[in-house]
Amino acid sequence: MNTERVMHPIATLLMLSGTVAWAQDVGPGAATQVVSISARVSVNETVTDNVALSSTAAKSDQITEVSPGVHVDINGARLKTYFDYSLTHVDYAQGTAASRNQNALNTFGTWEAVDNWAFLDFSGNISQQxxxxxxxxxxxxxxxxxxxxxxxxxxLSPYVKGRLGNAANYEARISRSVSSSDSAAASDTATTNSVVKVSNASAFRSLGWTADLSRQQASYSAGRTTQADTYSLGLTYEVTPQVKLSANAGQESNNYTSLDKQNYSTSSVGINWFPSERTSLSALTGKRSFGNTHNVSFEHRSARTVWRFSDSKDVSTTPNQNGVGIVGNLYDLFYSQLEGSGLSATERAQRVNALLQLYGLSANIPVIGGFLTSAIAVQRSQNLSLALLGIRDTITFLLSRTESNRLDTITSVVDNLSSGATVVQNGFSINYSHRLTPDYSLGLSLSRQNTSGTTTAEETTLRSFNVNLSGKVGRRTAASLGLRRVVSDNATTPYTENAVTGNLNVQF
Structure with a gap:
């Protein structure tokens, strides 16, 4: 990937973090900025019997990865941010491929620019997909x-929120998202969302009202630009403090399936139920230009378990490029399961990293993957996840299914959803970790993913099994040794791969 293209946005985020962070720590009585910065170097060795994933001519190789990285946590009065970046140099001992560099970034945060009024949310991600x-x-x-x-x-998402006297609350937000890849087979995307929301000011009235106005524009480098303008009016009713009802009606104007914008009526009804502080259920069903939509979610938390279920169907401007409808790796799974815990985004990130390190789990263990698209689509996503966090044992389970269809019938760009194709992906992932001693853990990971299209020739099943022993070998040094087996069943390119991996990680 073009390093200059990648590092420019990263530098912008770092400058934002650094400038705002240290600007707060001035003057008597000023809020103290809590900043944590750590550096690391990781060396990983892999011995594989099928480096090119070939079905006919498997070739062995020894792969060396050297990954310097930096981790920054800022938890201040105005700025709360999490930043983790590493640059990995990959070298193939047998010369089966040229050496290459890979970037990995995960960052997000919120800056309160003006007290209780103006804010900026920001996030960034670089990964292999x-x-x-x-x-x-x-x-x-x-x-x-x-x-x-x-x-x-x-x-980047700047927004303001406040009150209009004693009559109403308001929020106005603009979100700008960009996504780019090194592949010419997928579009770079740029999406802009503008939203204004107004609602009744009193939170204690049983009957409330809402008014929303929004515009979305999605542009694809290999496709075309689509726009959607919506406005809606809604009512909310609090039956009891635990049960809230909502209804919404409005109009949408978009060019998803036409060259010019067409007008459509929209509507939705929903319910939110909170039987206890640890249990919640929400359900929303509605109608848009392309048909019915819905969003159902259930969560239950106990002292050491988290149960989550979600089922949603709606428009997706960049399916799977920004994690829409999928959980990309074990870090994402743990992070999503802490949603609703009352922790800030930074605190959730710190908790996830602590859990992964405690149980010897790799943050990059894949869960359910996706694919890149080049036009707006309709996606239904269903996820069932469970996390059991014991004193010495941790178990995570995820069952997932996504169904994707292209919505934009005007564009001629070719991808997996062209010509009315439907892509269905379903699978599961089970991860188990046992603490052998206070410093050493044994981990097992089993996953299966099936992808199907309109013909049997397009069906692929990918199965993987990993065993990993990890632990501390020094105050700031950790090591791991693992075994991996992957089996891919496909009509044209099936393969098997077995590998031994070793990792040494030094923190500074």
Whole structure:
């Protein structure tokens, strides 16, 4: 990936973090800025019997990865942010591929620019992702696989919120998201969302009202630009403090299926139920230009468990490029399961990293993957997840299914959803970790993913099994040794791969 193109947005986010952070720590009585910065170097060795994932001519190789990285946490009065970046140099001992560099970034945060009024949310992600749902699938970033590419996504979202006297609350937000990849087979995307929301000011009235006005524009480098303008009016009613009802009606104008914008009526009804502080259920069903939509979610938390279920169907401007409808790795799964815990985004990130380190789990263990698209689509996503956090044992389970269809019937760009195709991906992931001693853990990971299209030739099943022993070998040094087996069943390019991995990580 073009390093200058990647590092420019990263530098912007870092400058924003650094400038705002230290500007607060001035003057008597000023709020103290809590900043935590750590550096690391990780060296990973892999011995594989099928580096190119070939079905006919498997070739062994020894792969070395050297990954310097930096981790920044800022938890101040105005700025709260999480930043983790690493640059990995990959070298193949047998010369099966040229050496290459890979970027990995995960950052997000909120800056309160003006007290209780103006804010800025920002986020960024760089990761390796699958290009085509029907191409060769893999579970690691070092395999020689032309069906994987580096994708960089960034989002900036300034907004203001406040009160209009004693009559109403308001919020006005603009979100700008960009996503680009190294592959010419997928579009770079740019999405702008503008939203204004007004609602009744009193939170203690049983009957309330809402008014929303929004505009969305999505542009694709290989496709076309689509726009959607919506406005709606809604009513809310609090039956009891635990049960709230809502109804909404409005109009939408878009060019999803036409050259010029067409007008459509929209409506929705919903319910939110909070039987206890640890249990919540919400359900929303509605109608848009392309048909029915819905969003159902359930969550239950106990002292050491988190149960989550979600089922949603709606428009997706960049399916799977920004994690829409999928959980990309074990870090994402833990992070999503802490939603609703009352922790800030930074605190959730710190908790996830602590859990992963405690139980010897890799943040990059894949859960359910996706694919890149080049036009607006309709996606239904269903996820069931469970986390059991014991004193010495941790179990995470995820069952997922996504169904994607192209909504934009005007564009001629070719991808997996062209010509009315439907792509269905379903699978599961089970991860188990046992603390052998206070410093050492044994981890097991089992996953299966099935991808199907309109023909049997497009069906692929990917299964993987990992065993990992990890622990501390010094005050700031950790090491791990792992075994991996991957089996891919496909009509044209099936393969098996076995590998031994070793990792040494030094914190500074």
């Amino acid at each position: 699958t290009i085509s749902a029907f191409g060769t699938q893999s579970t690691n970033n070092t395999a020689i696989n032309a069906n994987r590419t580096e994708v960089a996504s960034y989002n």
